[in-house]
Amino acid sequence: MDSKGPRPAAADKIIRHLPQVSFILTFAFLYIPIGAIILFSLSDSRLFGQWGGLTFKWYKKLFENVLILESLKVSLIVAGASALLSTLLGTLFTFARERLSGRKHRSGLLEIGLIAVLLSPEIIFGVSLLIFFGFLNIALGFTALILAHTLTNLPLAWLIISARLKSIAKELEEAAMDLGASYSMALRKITLPLLAPAMLASALVTFSYSFDCFVVSFFLAGPGTTTLPLRTYSLLRGGPTPEINALSTLLFVLPLILVGTAAITLFKPQKNMGRAAHAQDQAAR
Amino acid sequence: MRAATLRHLGTLPVALFLALFFAAPLANLLAYSFLTYKGLAGASWPLTMANILQALQLKHGLTFLKSLALSGGVTLACFILGLSSAFHLAKKIPKKRQYFFLFLLTLPFWTSSLSRLYGWYFLLGAHGPINSLLMQVGLIHEPLPLLFNTGACFVGLLYNNLPYMILPVYGVLSRMDNDLLEAAQDLFAGKWQLWRHVIIPLAAPGWIAGGLLVLIASLTDFITIEVLSGAKHLFAASLIQNQFLIVRNWPLGSALTLAFFLMSLAVLGLGLGLLSKKFPYALRRERLLSELGEGLAHG
Numbered sequence: 001m002d003s004k005g006p007r008p009a010a011a012d013k014i015i016r017h018l019p020q021v022s023f024i025l026t027f028a029f030l031y032i033p034i035g036a037i038i039l040f041s042l043s044d045s046r047l048f049g050q051w052g053g054l055t056f057k058w059y060k061k062l063f064e065n066v067l068i069l070e071s072l073k074v075s076l077i078v079a080g081a082s083a084l085l086s087t088l089l090g091t092l093f094t095f096a097r098e099r100l101s102g103r104k105h106r107s108g109l110l111e112i113g114l115i116a117v118l119l120s121p122e123i124i125f126g127v128s129l130l131i132f133f134g135f136l137n138i139a140l141g142f143t144a145l146i147l148a149h150t151l152t153n154l155p156l157a158w159l160i161i162s163a164r165l166k167s168i169a170k171e172l173e174e175a176a177m178d179l180g181a182s183y184s185m186a187l188r189k190i191t192l193p194l195l196a197p198a199m200l201a202s203a204l205v206t207f208s209y210s211f212d213c214f215v216v217s218f219f220l221a222g223p224g225t226t227t228l229p230l231r232t233y234s235l236l237r238g239g240p241t242p243e244i245n246a247l248s249t250l251l252f253v254l255p256l257i258l259v260g261t262a263a264i265t266l267f268k269p270q271k272n273m274g275r276a277a278h279a280q281d282q283a284a285r
Numbered sequence: 286m287r288a289a290t291l292r293h294l295g296t297l298p299v300a301l302f303l304a305l306f307f308a309a310p311l312a313n314l315l316a317y318s319f320l321t322y323k324g325l326a327g328a329s330w331p332l333t334m335a336n337i338l339q340a341l342q343l344k345h346g347l348t349f350l351k352s353l354a355l356s357g358g359v360t361l362a363c364f365i366l367g368l369s370s371a372f373h374l375a376k377k378i379p380k381k382r383q384y385f386f387l388f389l390l391t392l393p394f395w396t397s398s399l400s401r402l403y404g405w406y407f408l409l410g411a412h413g414p415i416n417s418l419l420m421q422v423g424l425i426h427e428p429l430p431l432l433f434n435t436g437a438c439f440v441g442l443l444y445n446n447l448p449y450m451i452l453p454v455y456g457v458l459s460r461m462d463n464d465l466l467e468a469a470q471d472l473f474a475g476k477w478q479l480w481r482h483v484i485i486p487l488a489a490p491g492w493i494a495g496g497l498l499v500l501i502a503s504l505t506d507f508i509t510i511e512v513l514s515g516a517k518h519l520f521a522a523s524l525i526q527n528q529f530l531i532v533r534n535w536p537l538g539s540a541l542t543l544a545f546f547l548m549s550l551a552v553l554g555l556g557l558g559l560l561s562k563k564f565p566y567a568l569r570r571e572r573l574l575s576e577l578g579e580g581l582a583h584g
Contacts, residue, residue, distance in 0.1 A: 015476040019373035026370045026447060030393055033404025036414055049417030089298050096295025110296060113303040121505030123522060127542055128310035131317055131535050151306045154299065212397045214508055219529065229399045240407040248404070251397035259395045
């Protein structure tokens with residue numbers, strides 16, 4: 001037992017209330033900056049000391065800003081291409097591992113590599129790819145960005161798709177083939193439709209992740225390929241303005257919608273996953 | 286036979302990608318630290334230790350130490366705030382509402398990180414809401430210097446990393462048996478003793494995993510520091526990016542990156558070594574990895 005005797009009442013009181021106070025403080029802390037931007041993106045005033053009346057004019061101004069629209073295009077292209085590529089590669093990889101690999105083929109080296117990519121700080125990718133592309137004389141720009149984003153998206157795509165593929169029973173394909181289907185027909189008619197929601201979710205999540213990516217783009221963007229986060233960064237160096245508030249609010253809401261949609265498609269109850277798969281599911285619980 | 290080729294068809298693209306765009310660039314980075322700087326982002330043959338020596342200079346060492354101190358401070362703050370918040374969430378809030386709060390906790394992380402960073406840049410600025418409001422009410426006559434200093438960086442880093450601490454700790458605490466707390470209280474433990482001898486040690490896998498996540502994330506988060514310190518290159522990560530993008534001395538930049546990460550690894554190893562003396566069971570590899578995995582999976 002502690003030999004210092006009874007603790008002073010004040011210290012005890014602090015400790016007693018600390019968890020609850022921390023809890024409230026944490027959530028307030030998390031949402032104050034977000035709330036502030038949203039609030040002042042709707043205020044008709046360039047000053048931030050008081051409310052200037054409700055207006056959407058800052059949002060309208062955004063859509064008239066040529067630079068922002070251009071960066072939006074760049075971001076859409078890069079995010080779209082890297083989302084598609086990473087989902088495709090992730091699906092092929094997961095398929096090869098889950099369905100075509102016997103016990104002796106599972107060395108796990110590539111999986112470790114993917115986890116390493118997931119856990120590595122972005123600045124490592126930015127820096128190493130910058131000098132690598134320079135060394136190979138690949139110009140910075142769309143190619144570099146898309147390749148880099150595909151790399152950082154890969155672990156996400158792999159995790160999402162393999163989580164779903166693992167729960168689709170292999171027996172379903174075998175059952176289809178017992179009924180006369182060829183392997184490719186079984187894949188096309190049975191497995192792919194069941195996997196489709198996960199592929200969609202993977203595309204949405206990787207799109208959102210790539211769209212928002214700042215660090216890698218910071219190092220690898222070339223002239224004319226400024227992504228939207230990079231444009232926002234150069235804008236905000238001129239000081240905060242209501243336009244940036246509006247832009248930030250949009251950038252805040254867009255990923256939410258994308259990822260929310262992904263979550264809904266993934267967690268919608270699957271009606272025809274097959275009784276075998278259902279039984280497996282129940283047994284696993 | 287067809288299965289084998291199909292299998293390779295599937296794994297080869299990913300293997301190529303990882304080898305070509307992850308492993309090779311890292312090896313290249315390592316190699317660049319030993320090449321000679323040739324100007325305009327060039328490097329040429331004579332292998333040299335000059336960059337390494339330059340990277341190990343005192344002024345760089347001081348910057349690294351400052352980064353370490355800042356990240357350490359953020360980790361400590363996350364520990365205090367995060368552990369107590371997670372405890373309240375795990376023990377004092379009804380199970381059904383816990384998921385709601387967990388959702389609220391991770392929600393900001395699915396939105397644009399730059400937007401959230403801008404939120405602080407906006408809030409703390411000289412013309413931001415805090416200063417404007419205070420000046421209007423008359424409490425101050427000049428804007429408070431809330432931005433472009435170490436304090437702002439601290440707040441920004443804390444903001445980004447708090448959930449990384451709360452989630453693993455919550456995971457451990459929610460599975461902790463309440464009987465243990467009751468037993469300690471039956472034995473006349475005061476609140477502080479309860480924390481020091483029961484809660485903190487039992488939650489160790491959670492806060493050690495969370496602490497590692499926070500430490501690494503805050504050491505390598507260069508954009509938060511860049512924006513909130515006004516590009517003054519006060520800390521290591523922005524110093525490194527400065528070498529790459531502005532000075533364009535890639536060999537030196539590579540050497541700095543190497544030095545920085547080796548130093549970080551050394552500190553981490555030291556910290557883990559010290560902790561393993563106090564909490565040997567918590568640092569068993571499987572436990573740590575599973576807590577890390579859960580923390581990441583939620584976030």
